[in-house]
Amino acid sequence: MGFQPYRSPSTGRPVRAVLFDTFGTVVDWRTGVARDVAAFATEHGQDLDADAFADQWRALYQPALDAIRSGQRSFTKLDTLHRENLDEALRHYGINPDRLPGESLEELNKSWHRLPPWPDSVQGLARIRRRYIVGPLSNGNTPLLLDVAKNAGLPWDVIVGSDMTRTYKPLPQAYLRTAEFLDLHPGEVMLAAAHNSDLLAARESGLATAFVGRPTEYGPGQVADLAPEGDWDLAASRITELADQLGA
């Protein structure tokens, strides 16, 4: 009969699509952003700790999404939020963004499009792809996710960006509308993520769940998400290990 897809004990259904949180789970945003920040700082004669700046920039991410999740602000794509947050991060470091060339800031904002994959990502995704649909389930907008994939060589089958679902994780519609776009029951979709809160929300929306540990996503001093904190269907420390667990 051939391949038997993994059946999630929590959903009771065979998994058809394995969708990945992307920033942190598949690509290493901190290394990628810090690299471009360092080059930017050198070019413009700014004295910046590139790692700390990357952390600061990222720290503004959830608050920016919160304004949209709460309905205070209408849906705005992540590229735009990143650009606004860049200005705010610069001001945090006492740098006036209005004194820097707009083109250079746009270019630096594109650092989120050029993130390196974790060492196991490309091979792991390629293996899982042979047996399942693979794609991102990310707060990124489609062109951002597409650029990330092209630059990192991620072999997605399909990209349903947040600009298509018009909402942001961890709101339930982010998971449910993605499943709907794929004509799948939520229980046939597995979210693979390095963040326990994301997995919790996915489970509450009826998805299958897999934790992929990324203990240095936030650098060597990371304190959160070092291990699975829920009874997720699967837990792995690499996407290639997840491929093993999925029989792919």
Add this chain to the structure above:
Amino acid sequence: MGFQPYRSPSTGRPVRAVLFDTFGTVVDWRTGVARDVAAFATEHGQDLDADAFADQWRALYQPALDAIRSGQRSFTKLDTLHRENLDEALRHYGINPDRLPGESLEELNKSWHRLPPWPDSVQGLARIRRRYIVGPLSNGNTPLLLDVAKNAGLPWDVIVGSDMTRTYKPLPQAYLRTAEFLDLHPGEVMLAAAHNSDLLAARESGLATAFVGRPTEYGPGQVADLAPEGDWDLAASRITELADQLGA
């Protein structure tokens, strides 16, 4: 400096994404559907000319889309239209679909998900993908296009189905919304298609255009779309030849 993308003389812009009409241009729907119709006819003891039945089924496609394009009917996905048209095609041959098992009809409807690629498609797309974004620009809905891609091995970067644009070619919004989802100017998007009418509509929406000849799409007696009928930017008889022309 590296690769210089093809610049369309008609749009004056470099092409960033090469998007393909899919049914007919990339995959051979007639052969694939007829194959499954023949198996279905044998299984259910029906006497059917499988090629003629495939043609009849496909002949109902444009009228079904017309009802939606004209606003008579609200947006309905292609999988549903195919299923309705299957019933109508059976009745055309004097077969009452209500006397056949629903599951078998659903399965036969899935023949549109399992179409063989033309011999040059996979290699041609893989080559173009190294230098450009590649994807479908089709009236198919996303899960249908995804299945077609998985089954035929089409290496798309991204799939923006008609369920995302909520409209059908050749209405301008089908082309324009697709470009918008990719954050591209319409002139940075090239439509590659075997159908002159599709290319005409794409050009009128400001896209770059490439004709890919498929002179046997409708079988050996095909009379239309045997050659480019407009001053399209490019014309090729295979997708691999288009890859050459695009420098990919």
